[in-house]
Amino acid sequence: MNKQRLRAKIIKYFLQSCGSLSIVIVLLIFLFLFKEALPFIGSPGLQELFHSVWNPVSFQKEEFGIYPLITGSILVTVLATVIAIPFGIVGAVYISEVASPKEREFLKPFIEILAGIPSVVLGFFGLVVIAPLIKQMFDLGTGLTALTGAVLLAFMAIPTIMSISEDAIKSVPAAYKEASLALGASKLETIWKVVVPAALSGIVASVMLGMGRVVGETMTVMMVTGNAPIISMNPFTSVRTMTATIAAEMGEVTIGSDHYMALFWVGLVLMLMTFILNMISYRVLKRYGIHE
Amino acid sequence: MNNKRTGEKIIYWTMRGITYSVVLFIAYILFDILINGLPAISWDFITGDPEKSGAEGGIFPAILGTLLLVVGTIVVALPLGMFSAIYLTEYAKQSKFTQSIRMAIVTLAGVPSIVFGLFGLGLFVITLDFGSSLLAGSLTLACMVLPTIIVSSEEALKSVPKYMREGSLALGATKWETIYKNVLPYALPGMLTGSILGVGRAAGETAPILLTAAAFFLPELPTSVFDQVMALPYHLYILATQHPEAQKILPMQYGTALVLLLLVVGLNFGAIIFRIRVRKKYKW
Numbered sequence: 001m002n003k004q005r006l007r008a009k010i011i012k013y014f015l016q017s018c019g020s021l022s023i024v025i026v027l028l029i030f031l032f033l034f035k036e037a038l039p040f041i042g043s044p045g046l047q048e049l050f051h052s053v054w055n056p057v058s059f060q061k062e063e064f065g066i067y068p069l070i071t072g073s074i075l076v077t078v079l080a081t082v083i084a085i086p087f088g089i090v091g092a093v094y095i096s097e098v099a100s101p102k103e104r105e106f107l108k109p110f111i112e113i114l115a116g117i118p119s120v121v122l123g124f125f126g127l128v129v130i131a132p133l134i135k136q137m138f139d140l141g142t143g144l145t146a147l148t149g150a151v152l153l154a155f156m157a158i159p160t161i162m163s164i165s166e167d168a169i170k171s172v173p174a175a176y177k178e179a180s181l182a183l184g185a186s187k188l189e190t191i192w193k194v195v196v197p198a199a200l201s202g203i204v205a206s207v208m209l210g211m212g213r214v215v216g217e218t219m220t221v222m223m224v225t226g227n228a229p230i231i232s233m234n235p236f237t238s239v240r241t242m243t244a245t246i247a248a249e250m251g252e253v254t255i256g257s258d259h260y261m262a263l264f265w266v267g268l269v270l271m272l273m274t275f276i277l278n279m280i281s282y283r284v285l286k287r288y289g290i291h292e
Numbered sequence: 293m294n295n296k297r298t299g300e301k302i303i304y305w306t307m308r309g310i311t312y313s314v315v316l317f318i319a320y321i322l323f324d325i326l327i328n329g330l331p332a333i334s335w336d337f338i339t340g341d342p343e344k345s346g347a348e349g350g351i352f353p354a355i356l357g358t359l360l361l362v363v364g365t366i367v368v369a370l371p372l373g374m375f376s377a378i379y380l381t382e383y384a385k386q387s388k389f390t391q392s393i394r395m396a397i398v399t400l401a402g403v404p405s406i407v408f409g410l411f412g413l414g415l416f417v418i419t420l421d422f423g424s425s426l427l428a429g430s431l432t433l434a435c436m437v438l439p440t441i442i443v444s445s446e447e448a449l450k451s452v453p454k455y456m457r458e459g460s461l462a463l464g465a466t467k468w469e470t471i472y473k474n475v476l477p478y479a480l481p482g483m484l485t486g487s488i489l490g491v492g493r494a495a496g497e498t499a500p501i502l503l504t505a506a507a508f509f510l511p512e513l514p515t516s517v518f519d520q521v522m523a524l525p526y527h528l529y530i531l532a533t534q535h536p537e538a539q540k541i542l543p544m545q546y547g548t549a550l551v552l553l554l555l556v557v558g559l560n561f562g563a564i565i566f567r568i569r570v571r572k573k574y575k576w
Contacts, residue, residue, distance in 0.1 A: 004466065011468045012383060018372055019379035022396040025435050029403060032414035087314050094311040098304065107311065114318050116560055118496025120525040121549050124532050125321050158314055188300050216404025218499040223533055243406045250503050255418065267410045271403065278402035
C-alpha cells in the first residue's frame, strides 16, 4: 500500500515538474537576454542606446542608437494593423453572423491556411510579386518599403484577429440579439449596433494579439522592407525593424562584442513590447473565457 | 423601405467582398507558388545536392535538415507538452502556482521567434556549448512549440467526459491508472493532431534556427546531433536575398518555396485527416 502511495506521489511530482517547465523557460529567456546584454551597461554605457544613429560596423565610431529600429518596427506594425483591422473584423462578423454553415466550413479552414504559410515563403512572395507591384503603383525607386512589409504582415495578423474576434462575437449572449430583433431592429442593425459593441473588448484584444505577432515577425520584414536604419514615418521609405536587425546582424558579430550586446538589448526591448501587448489582451480575453 | 433594403444588400455584399478578398489573396499566393514552382521540381531537384552555391542542382540536404529538425522538435517537445497538459487538466487545482503556469504559457506563446533564437544562442549554443547544431536548433524550436502542444493537448483531455474517469476510479483504479488506461487512449489522437499542427509551424520557421542550427551550404550530410544542418526555409531566404544572381535563379527559389509549402501544408493536412478518421472511430 505504501509503495503504491509513493508511486502516486512520484508520478504527481514528475508531472508537476513538467507542468512548471513553461515558467522555467520564460524565466530562462529573460535571464539569458539579460545575461548577454548586461556588460553593455559598464563598457559603452547604456546611454549609447538612446540616440538616433544605428551604425554598428564602422572604423571611426560604432553607433548603437536604437531609435531608428524602434520607429521602424512601430511604423510597420501600425500600418499593418490599420490594413488588417477591416479585413479581420468584417471577416469575423461575416463568418459568425452572415455566412451559411456550409460557407463557414469552407472559410474557416481556408483562412487558417494563411496562418500556416511559413513567413519566409510569404516574404519570398512579397519580394517577387508585391514589391514590384508597389514600386510600379506608387512610382518609387524601390519596392522594398515599409508599406510592402506592412501589406504582407497584415495578412499574417488577419487570421489571429479573425479567429479570436469570432470567438468574442460568438460569446455574446443570444438574448441580446433576440431583444434587439424583437424591438424591430433589422439583422444588420443588430449586428453592428448590439453584437459588435458587446464583443468590442474581445475584438480589441484580438487586434492587440495580432499586433504582438506583427511586431515579432522577422523573416518577412527582413526580406521586403529594405533594411535601411533611418527614422521615418513615411510608408514609402525603406525601414529596418528590430527583429530584422537582430536576424541580419547576429550572424556576423563577435560573441561578447559591443555590437553583440547591443543586439541583445534590442531583443529585450522587443520582448518587453510583445509581453505588454500579450498581457493586456490576455487579461481582457480571460473575461470572455477565451484562451488562445 | 425599399431603399433601406437595397442599402442593406449593399452592406452585405461589401462584407462578403471583404471576406472573400482575403480568400482570393491566399488562393493567389498558393497558385503563384504552385504554377512557378512545379516546373522546377524534378527527381534530381528533390534528391540532388546543391551545385554552384544553390544556383543549380537539388535541395536534398535542406529537406533532410528540416525533417531532422522537425523530428528533433517532436522528440523533445511532445512528451514534455503532453505531461504538462496532463498535470494541468488532471492534477492541478486552482492556485497561484497553476495561474502562473498559465501566465507563462501565454507569455511563451507570444515571444517573437527571433527572441527564441537569441535565447537558444545564449543558452544552448554558447553556455551549454552545443555549438550551432541540430541539437541546439531542435531544443530552441521545442521551446517555441511547447505552448501550442500544451494548449491543444489540454483541449483533447478536457473533451474526454468526466464519467469515464469516475467509472474507473469507482472500480478502485488509482488516479494514474485511470488517466493511463481510460483517459489517454481517447485523448491521444486529439493531442497528437494539435501537436502536429504546432510542429508544422516550426518546420517553416527560419528566425530561431538562423542563430542556432542552420548553415547555407554543407559539403556533407549531418552525422550527429552536434552537426550543423541545412534547412529549407533558410535555403530559400539565402537564395532569394543573398545570392549574387538572385534574379536568374528564380525557378530554384520557387521550387524550394513549393517544397517547403508542401511539407508544412502536408503535415497540417495529414493531421486533419488523422483527426477526422479517429473521430469516426471513437464516439461516446
